[in-house]
Amino acid sequence: MFSFGDMMAEALGLILAWDRELSAIVVLSLRVTLSAVALACLIGLPLGALIGAFRFPGRGAASVALNALMGLPPVVVGLFVYLMLSASGPLGVLQLLYTPTAMIIAQTILVTPIIAALTKQVVEDLHGEYAEQFASFGVSARARVVALLWDARYSLLTVALAGFGRAVAEVGAVLIVGGNINHVTRVMTTTIALETSKGNLQLALALGVILLGLAVVVNAGVMALRASAVRAAYA
Amino acid sequence: MRDTVMESAQDCAAPILTARDLGFAASGQVLLQGVDLEIARGRRTLVMGANGAGKSLLLRLLHGLLPPSSGAVLWQGARPGRTAQAMVFQRPVMLRRSVLANLRFALRVQGLGWRARAARAQEALEMAHLTDKARQPARLLSGGEQQRLAVARALVCDPEILFLDEPTSSLDPASTQMIEDLVNAAHVRGVTVVMVTHDRGQARRMGDEVIFLHAGRVAETGPRDQVLDAPRSDAAKAWMAGRLYTRTDF
Numbered sequence: 001m002f003s004f005g006d007m008m009a010e011a012l013g014l015i016l017a018w019d020r021e022l023s024a025i026v027v028l029s030l031r032v033t034l035s036a037v038a039l040a041c042l043i044g045l046p047l048g049a050l051i052g053a054f055r056f057p058g059r060g061a062a063s064v065a066l067n068a069l070m071g072l073p074p075v076v077v078g079l080f081v082y083l084m085l086s087a088s089g090p091l092g093v094l095q096l097l098y099t100p101t102a103m104i105i106a107q108t109i110l111v112t113p114i115i116a117a118l119t120k121q122v123v124e125d126l127h128g129e130y131a132e133q134f135a136s137f138g139v140s141a142r143a144r145v146v147a148l149l150w151d152a153r154y155s156l157l158t159v160a161l162a163g164f165g166r167a168v169a170e171v172g173a174v175l176i177v178g179g180n181i182n183h184v185t186r187v188m189t190t191t192i193a194l195e196t197s198k199g200n201l202q203l204a205l206a207l208g209v210i211l212l213g214l215a216v217v218v219n220a221g222v223m224a225l226r227a228s229a230v231r232a233a234y235a
Numbered sequence: 236m237r238d239t240v241m242e243s244a245q246d247c248a249a250p251i252l253t254a255r256d257l258g259f260a261a262s263g264q265v266l267l268q269g270v271d272l273e274i275a276r277g278r279r280t281l282v283m284g285a286n287g288a289g290k291s292l293l294l295r296l297l298h299g300l301l302p303p304s305s306g307a308v309l310w311q312g313a314r315p316g317r318t319a320q321a322m323v324f325q326r327p328v329m330l331r332r333s334v335l336a337n338l339r340f341a342l343r344v345q346g347l348g349w350r351a352r353a354a355r356a357q358e359a360l361e362m363a364h365l366t367d368k369a370r371q372p373a374r375l376l377s378g379g380e381q382q383r384l385a386v387a388r389a390l391v392c393d394p395e396i397l398f399l400d401e402p403t404s405s406l407d408p409a410s411t412q413m414i415e416d417l418v419n420a421a422h423v424r425g426v427t428v429v430m431v432t433h434d435r436g437q438a439r440r441m442g443d444e445v446i447f448l449h450a451g452r453v454a455e456t457g458p459r460d461q462v463l464d465a466p467r468s469d470a471a472k473a474w475m476a477g478r479l480y481t482r483t484d485f
Contacts, residue, residue, distance in 0.1 A: 133328040135300050136321065137344045147340065151331040233374035234331045 011205035021183075022203075026210060029187040032100055032174070033167040036107030037115075040163050044112045045156065048119025049145045053127045066120065069113030074106075078176030081106045085177065098179040103187070106173040111163040118159040123148045154226050154235035161222045165215065249311045251276040251396055251427050252297060256306035259292055267292050267451045270306070274396070279418075279428040281438050281459070284448035285474065287482060290431040291325070291400050293448065297429065298322045298398045321394040325401045327385035329373040334365055334384055337373045341388045355391055363387035363417065379410025386417045390426070397421060399430040403437065415441060435475070438463060447471045450482045 014022065051062050083089050085097040085105075096102045126148055127134075134144055149156065171189035178185030180194060188207045195204040229235035250273035257270035267289040274280050274297070282290045295301045297308055298320060330337050338356040347355065360366045363383045368376065373384060382402055389397060399418065403411040418441065422428050432438055438445060438459065445462035447455040449470035455462055466472045469485040 130328060130330070132300060132324065136298065136324075137341055139344050143344060147330070233372045 007201050007205055010202040011209060014202060014206040015209060022206070024183060025186055025188055025191050025207065028100060028185075029168065029189070029211075030214075032103045032107060032187060033164060035104045036111055036167050037160060037163045039104065039108045040111035040115045040167075041160055043108075044115030044163075045119050045149055046145060047112075048116040048121075049123045049149050051116070052120040052123030053144055053148055054141065063117075063120065066113050066117040070117050072110055072113065074110055074170050074172035075176065077106055077109050078173030081109065081173065081177045097177060098181060098185060100178070100185060102177040103174040103185060106177045107167045107170060110170060110173060111167050114166055115159055115163045118162060119149075119152075119156060122152050122155045122159060126152050151234075154229035157222050157226060161219060164218060168211065168214065249276065250274055251311060252429075253309040253311065254293075254297065254306065255309060257293075257296060257303050257308065258305035259289075259296060259301065260304045265451060267296070268305075270453055272446055272453060272456060274427060274429055275444060276427055277422075277425055278443040279422055279430070279441055280444040280446060281442040282429065282431045282446045282448065283433070283438060283462075283474070284454070284470075285480070285482070287450075288448040289451040290448055293446075294322070294398050294400050294429065294431055319395045320398065321389035321392055321396075322398040323382070323385045323389050323400065323402050325404055327381045329376075329381055329384070332373060333370050334373050334376065335360065335369040337384060338388055338391050341392055345392050359387040359391040362390070362420070364413070377410075379406050379413065382406060382410065383413055383417065386414055390417070390421050394426060396427040396429065399428070401431050401433065404433065411437070435463065447474070449485060454485075 048066075051059060051066070081102060082097065084091045085094065085102055086092055087097075096105070127144075130148065130151075134147075139147065169189065171193055174185070174187060175190050175193070178187070178190065180186050180190040186194075188211050192204045192207050192211075195201070195207075226235055252274035254270050254272045258268040259266050260268075270289075270293065282293060284290050292301070296303050299308070300322070330340055332340065335356055338359050339352050342352040342355055357366075360369050363386065365376075365380065365384060365387070368380065373381065376384060386399075386402065397418070402418075403414050406414065415437070418428055418430070428441075430441065432441070442459040442463075445455075445457065445459050446453060447462055447466070447468065447470065449468070454468040454470045455466060462471060463475060466475050470480065473480045473484070
């Protein structure tokens with residue numbers, strides 16, 4: 001029976017040894033998560049900005065829907081994507097099930113509402129400040145969205161960070177659509193779940209430490225950037 | 236949005252802007268009514284009156300930021316595209332960018348190319364004495380510098396008419412002087428100026444014509460000296476005499 005201290009020492013040993021398998025799992029996790037966050041930003045930033053900056057019929061309903069979708073259960077999203085991509089599903093012909101692409105799709109669906117809803121809030125506040133000046137300049141709708149997103153860029157980094165946090169820690173959806181196949185779709189969270197169930201706590205703990213370390217590094221980087229922007233009155 | 240009628244014939248003698256029976260109501264309350272006035276091309280028209288008289292509201296209606304509840308704003312002469320008018324607000328709205336980027340944004344909205352934007356922005360920086368602060372974040376400028384930038388940003392697009400809503404209300408005399416110099420320089424170049432002010436001294440320095448508002452109506456309008464020195468309306472008389480009065484006194 002290992003003590004927690006022994007297991008932590010072994011886990012740190014695994015991290016320091018940094019073998020090819022560990023590296024592949026970490027790299028795949030980052031590839032899937034960053035791709036999903038990038039896609040979610042591409043969709044969610046303009047969507048949130050549109051809802052935040054303009055009045056249109058159904059705007060209230062769109063806001064409520066976005067807020068509700070922020071709490072999407074990952075396993076439900078996983079099941080939905082599974083049904084879409086399975087051989088008998090409408091997108092089965094693409095043969096994407098149990099591939100990293102399927103995992104990216106599932107995570108994008110999970111993260112996009114978070115990015116869009118938080119962007120809407122940020123942009124709405126900024127637009128309240130800019131609206132009259134924009135109207136005076138005669139800024140077009142498209143230019144307005146671009147300008148708002150640009151001027152809110154440092155606040156939106158925090159929004160992207162929230163999306164990254166959700167995606168990198170996600171396990172249910174990627175497990176269903178990825179299948180946790182070794183060297184193909186095995187990411188940090190699914191490996192932790194698998195190795196814990198097998199009793200291989202050292203590897204699970206090592207991946208947990210890496211996951212936490214990544215979260216801390218990314219958060220610290222974004223916060224430092226935002227702090228410098230605040231000092232320069234750009235945020 | 237804007238309730239305007241545009242006429243193609245340009246006539247320097249004709250007013251650049253005419254308000255006909257202009258009114259505005261919100262939440263069932265009438266804030267401005269029956270406003271008939273003309274803004275003379277190339278002149279400096281000051282809008283005066285007590286708080287709540289409707290000065291800022293009138294400016295927003297004339298500029299087209301708000302649609303009138305009744306009446307119309309009639310433009311004469313050149314077609315008033317967005318390049319034809321600009322407005323400076325009481326509290327300057329600075330984009331979260333550098334001083335230079337604030338100027339370039341206004342020029343980009345007008346569709347100017349990169350080279351033209353750079354040249355015009357540089358001219359505006361020099362005009363506003365902000366050349367040494369070009370790369371600084373606009374929101375870190377002092378209040379006076381921000382307002383100078385706001386005026387320069389409004390003028391950089393070469394408007395025919397410039398609206399200013401109490402641009403110097405929170406500024407010290409030196410900063411006020413710099414703003415007045417910018418506005419007067421624009422006036423010399425032919426820009427029509429419509430400015431809201433509470434300051435009688437400023438009205439003497441800056442005004443050609445004065446529109447005096449009281450309780451959402453035009454109480455009096457005329458040449459500066461006439462309105463300031465020999466007012467006819469009770470409200471304007473009380474204001475010029477420095478007497479305290481309320482909306483319901485007259």
